[in-house]
Amino acid sequence: MKEIPADRFDEKKGAQKTPSTPGWKARIPAHIASLPPYVPGKPIETVEKEYGLLRAVKLASNENPLGPSPFAVNAVQQALSSVHRYPDGSGKALIDALSSALHLPADRFILGNGSDEIIALLTRAFLGPNDRAVMPKPAFLMYEITVRSVNAVPVDVPLKDLNVDLEAMRDRIDADTRMVFLNNPHNPTGSFIPKREFERFLARIPSGVIVVVDEAYIEYVRDPDCLDSLNCAGEESPVVTLRTFSKAYGLAGLRIGYGVMPSEMAAILNRIRAPFNTNSLAQVAAIAALKDPGFVEKTVTLVHRELDFLFRAIGDLGLTVFPTQANYFLIDVRQSADALFQRLLAEGVIVRSMTAYGYPEYIRVSVGLHEENVRLVEALKRCV
Numbered sequence: 001m002k003e004i005p006a007d008r009f010d011e012k013k014g015a016q017k018t019p020s021t022p023g024w025k026a027r028i029p030a031h032i033a034s035l036p037p038y039v040p041g042k043p044i045e046t047v048e049k050e051y052g053l054l055r056a057v058k059l060a061s062n063e064n065p066l067g068p069s070p071f072a073v074n075a076v077q078q079a080l081s082s083v084h085r086y087p088d089g090s091g092k093a094l095i096d097a098l099s100s101a102l103h104l105p106a107d108r109f110i111l112g113n114g115s116d117e118i119i120a121l122l123t124r125a126f127l128g129p130n131d132r133a134v135m136p137k138p139a140f141l142m143y144e145i146t147v148r149s150v151n152a153v154p155v156d157v158p159l160k161d162l163n164v165d166l167e168a169m170r171d172r173i174d175a176d177t178r179m180v181f182l183n184n185p186h187n188p189t190g191s192f193i194p195k196r197e198f199e200r201f202l203a204r205i206p207s208g209v210i211v212v213v214d215e216a217y218i219e220y221v222r223d224p225d226c227l228d229s230l231n232c233a234g235e236e237s238p239v240v241t242l243r244t245f246s247k248a249y250g251l252a253g254l255r256i257g258y259g260v261m262p263s264e265m266a267a268i269l270n271r272i273r274a275p276f277n278t279n280s281l282a283q284v285a286a287i288a289a290l291k292d293p294g295f296v297e298k299t300v301t302l303v304h305r306e307l308d309f310l311f312r313a314i315g316d317l318g319l320t321v322f323p324t325q326a327n328y329f330l331i332d333v334r335q336s337a338d339a340l341f342q343r344l345l346a347e348g349v350i351v352r353s354m355t356a357y358g359y360p361e362y363i364r365v366s367v368g369l370h371e372e373n374v375r376l377v378e379a380l381k382r383c384v
């Protein structure tokens, strides 16, 4: 029989002590302990190892299939020998580059370690316990997680036919509402917010409510009716636009995004962020990527061409695909999305099951290179 170590033996009971909860665990605030973890797309290396594969294809995180802009790679290589220095904490050169590219004053920008960080800064700065933040459901999971992490209350408004229901969202705004999250194009559905609808919505927003419009995928939009929230932003406007270099610019691994908002709001966020929240390599890469608009154009052209290919090929398999304005789309696979996700993994194709988003029979697929998309179609043929 295995001996019980002395420190775990309860002499009175003559048996092993019941393990006690460590003190720090008992003190975790309930709103933190109950947070759901964010589950990212599986990394390629993990899938290759788990399934003994050589060449897995990742179509799960809406990344740029062409990689980063060569301008950005070159800039990072040049900057590597200076990484013993702290970055410019204000990110001045990048903010100036954004300011001149978007024709907006520099003091209305804030940089983040990915646009994720700006979502977190906004909630920390402007939401307190029991304040409410209205958001579509499903949506990018970080809205809910960050709102709950400051003990504020997410108010979910279901999508209507995969579209954000602005009217229903407006109806859910009450005296305790401080923030609204919108996503244009919407993740995970790929639907968009029409300009006119947004203008009507904005006109009815009570003063004191901040409207965050996350436009991580705006570069891919084809529909001319789609909102560009920068056109509604201004010193007097409650609109905050979030953008990122992670998607069409191909810099997801470097973590760099930005927000545009009234200058006084940006000043508040600047006070609470970490002093060096964006790193020097990300800053130079983003500046270089802004000087390479041809790369974004090439990416967008590829994604549009491949979307057309995928819609035809997947439609031919008898599956329903949903229209998208982004570089990903939903497929109704009419069976368990989790089970299909596993079967596709075994084929070396990583997609996203939408079960966690409330669609147990949908998967979300990011557009890849042509050969990767062909791999997906072939794998779907075998698996569905």
Ligand SMILES: Cc1ncc(COP(=O)(O)O)c(C=O)c1O
Residues within 6 Å of the ligand: 061, 062, 113, 114, 115, 116, 117, 140, 183, 187, 214, 216, 243, 244, 245, 246, 252, 255, 256, 257
């Ligand atoms: C809608 C949406 N917003 C924000 C992000 C986060 O982007 P970043 O890499 O800039 O943090 C993502 C990433 O998947 C996203 O899908």
